[in-house]
Amino acid sequence: MKTFEIFLGTQPGLEPYLLAEAVEAGFPAPQAVGGGVTFEGTWEDVWRANICLRGAARVLARIGNFRALHLAQLDKRSRKFPWGEVLRPDVPFRVEVATGKRNKIYHAGAAQERIERAITEELGAPVAADAPVVLKVRIEDDMVILSVDTSGEALHKRGFKAGVGKAPMRETMAASFLRACGYEGTEPVLDPMCGSGTFVIEAAEMARGLMPGRGRSFAFEHLVGFNADAVQKIKALGRLRDTQLQFYGSDRNVNVIGMAGDNAARAGVADLCHFTPTPISALERPEGPAGLVIVNPPYGARIGKKRDLFALYGSFGEVMKTRFSGWRVGMITSDRQLAQATGLPWLPVAAPVAHGGLKVTLFQTAPLG
Secondary structure (H helix, E strand, O other): OOOEEEEEEOOOOOHHHHHHHHHHOOOOOOEEEOOEEEEEEOHHHHHHHHHHOOOOOEEEEEEEEEEOOOHHHHHHHHHHOOHHHOOOOOOOEEEEEEEOOOOOOOOHHHHHHHHHHHHHHHHOOOEOOOOOEEEEEEEEOOEEEEEEEOOOOOOOOOOOOOOOOOOOOOHHHHHHHHHHOOOOOOOOEEEOOOOOOHHHHHHHHHHHOOOOOOOOOOHHHHOOOOOHHHHHHHHHOOOOOOOOOOEEEEOOOHHHHHHHHHHHHHHOOOOOEEEEOOOHHHOOOOOOOOOEEEEOOOOOOOOOOHHHHHHHHHHHHHHHHHHOOOOEEEEEEOOHHHHHHOOOOOOOOOOOEEEOOEEEEEEEOOOOO
């Protein structure tokens, strides 16, 4: 079967965790690059990556490239490209073009127009603003690199979450941060500022062995060669595990607690998840084995004022030190001073990660004494 380059996108800073996941999932010789992971694979690998990988934000199939020094050449070579091997004449598409600085062709809009017209006139497929298929074109050093977005809606949209709180953590990022904390689905997880329940639900799904893409559709379903039976077989590979683990989320906002419970029910993990409207000061250690506390507290940059947050972070640190002996703590924040205000014994940190226009860092502890 013909192979081609497959690109798994993620937030810059999370590449090592997506690479580890791709290796663990058995994809052939993946390598980390800026903003993601690449490997040579087949269309079956594309389908499996979309359905199985928790940390990938998007899966692009690199379908070809050619050199073009001016728009007339771009037009000519676009008309000769074998679009019919990937795109269907009956499915609307659109083109997004990004151009680098070292190109003879620098006008992205003109390039987009030429490629769209070439495909429409040669293949017959219509252009539409809301098309289910998006062709992503990058022009770099006069090389036109063609990729098709096989995901459609970004992969953090698992298909189960109706409600979200303020400044939510995307599911793909939450899964990568859980992996960064060494979480493997074999210990309880508690989020004391859980919002709509993202960390808790992701952790419970991992413990149960659920595939993240089990309940949604993908752009690859609209491409040539899509095989519904083969995709069903991939989904059937998901081995559900029995787990006695329990997962805990709390928040002082009563409204988001109800939302989190509903989201867990839609995801099929309501029986594993416990959500309560509890302020940090009243937080108690759950019965049973120690596990991971993971939290994405307010940073002050977007919600509330920073000076009001020092007391919140200090209270969180105190509760962890006095009531959570044996548990590890992972905390995501954009502010080192707030992290230090917890008084927790943080380990050395990894590279910051882009999140909602900010750079956030994962702070971790070893098991607390």
